[in-house]
Amino acid sequence: MQFAFKPALTVATLIGLAILISLGTWQVQRLAWKEDLIARVEARTNAEPIEFAEAYRRWLEGEDMEYTPVWVQLVYNHPREAHVFGSLEGVAGWYVFTPASFHKRQPDFIDEDAVLYINRGFTADTFKARETRPDSLIAADENDTLPVVTGLLRTPQESPAIAGALTPQNDPARNEWYVRDPMVFAGAAGVKALPVWVDSSGSENPAAWPKGNTTRLDFNNRHLEYALTWFGLAATLLVVFFAFSLKRRDA
Structure with a gap:
């Protein structure tokens, strides 16, 4: 067998290798990023809750505060709750986002007229309407003490363009989002809101619905598999290149 240099095949192979190795390297970098993210989130969610105002201030200053445990005392505005379509353990239903007012004067970086939305958790379609779950409509107790909500701070996230194109249209008339x-x-709802929200732990809710503590923290991490796939394709391309570049010597 003897190697026969084929310029066109060689150039095409080099271009293909560059692309495949770049994709594999990118996935290795994504793997490191994802593993760091998982470690940070696990450490963060196991920390003691801090006051919401403190977490919000730090987020405004540019610190990553996603999934930070927080606590806040609020007055729910149940008639203006929003219903966001989703699922839990394979069952379709709605997440109840309820606007709430702060019970006392907040620092200047929080507009006194703004409300904070609380994702109170998942409810089956049967209990979507708030009239069907009166026990969940929390107000002050007999001592005028307001509930303390604990949960995870969530910050605005940009959705991928493809995901946005596939998302159904909101239906404000039916209060379906x-x-x-x-x-x-x-x-x-005609109110002023903060851009962040809190996923409630559900500890303040005595009712069965909505179910709190539903934040999904199981991040998909298949980057190693993807990296091996790209590197494997690069190796296969090399084998094909040599197979086409070798020819038998005449006897």
């Missing part, structure tokens, strides 16, 4: 965006809910 398909994006988790407090600013959108607030616009329809």
